[in-house]
Amino acid sequence: MIATIARHGGIAKDQTEIPPLPPGVKLTTLDNSLTIIVREDHSAPVVSAQAWCMAGSIHEGRWLGAGLSHVLEHMLFKGTTNRPGSRIDQEVQEAGGYMNAYTSFDRTVYHIDVPNTGARVALDILCDIMQNATLPADEMEKEKKVIVREMDMNQDDPGRRASRRLFEVAYTRSPYRYTVIGYPDIFHQVKTEDIVAYYREKYAPNNVFYIVTGDVKNDEVIAQIRDAYAKTKSKPLPPVVLPDEPKQSAPREVIEEASVELGHVHFA
Secondary structure (H helix, E strand, O other): OOOOEEEEOOEEEEOOOOOOOOOOEEEEEOOOOOEEEEEEOOOOOEEEEEEEEOOOHHHOHHHOOOOHHHHHHHHHHHEEOOOEHHHHHHHHHHOOOEEEEEEOOOOEEEEEEEEHHHHHHHHHHHHHHHHHEOOOHHHHHHHHHHHHHHHHHHHHOHHHHHHHHHHHHHOOOOHHHOOOOOOHHHHOOOOHHHHHHHHHHHOOHHHEEEEEEEOOOHHHHHHHHHHHOOOOOOOOOOOOOOOOOOOOOOOOOOOOOOOOOOOOOOOO
């Protein structure tokens, strides 16, 4: 796209205005500040539903570097007060769907893709796990072992190690310098109650939004999510304060030797 710039009275004015929402997208904010973004697309009988929590590795406060957000990514499909984890898997499979999740620096996202006949099931499950996850202690211990193995695998992967070093060198104060998955020494200090408290704080409706696109009707999606959150109120959230990065005055580099067959370089 080429933007046309015109000058009026010495001030440049961009005549290519970017709309606040893409065409066909509807945004709704509920009374508890939960945001719902819907785009109807009836070109194929499929639906993709996503639940975003605006909490990632940079928001972990005193547990910065522990990977709490990533732990929740592993745990939310393990069961709720309404259905055990096995039932969640079964319902998604019966609906012909696929579910997964990922964690980044500033978000944790849970998504389910289904045929249009399974849209209500997908939304029901997402609304359930975002509000009513039980985070059972026995499952937590199992997942902690899985996460430790992931940490080891990341350390064994030269590409991921190089990527991690890039962030550690590029940032000197920002929490973006810490790996999303966390560090073993901090991770092993975390107790179940710490993760539960983090879930209850960060997964408030005013810190969550839903994205639904595909063969759905906007009003039906809004009505279902509104009903699911009818009793859930917004909560005060601690302010997110990111330290200012000092200006970089010279190049910085780290060279790490390891017994790998190929060299890996990350540059920024």
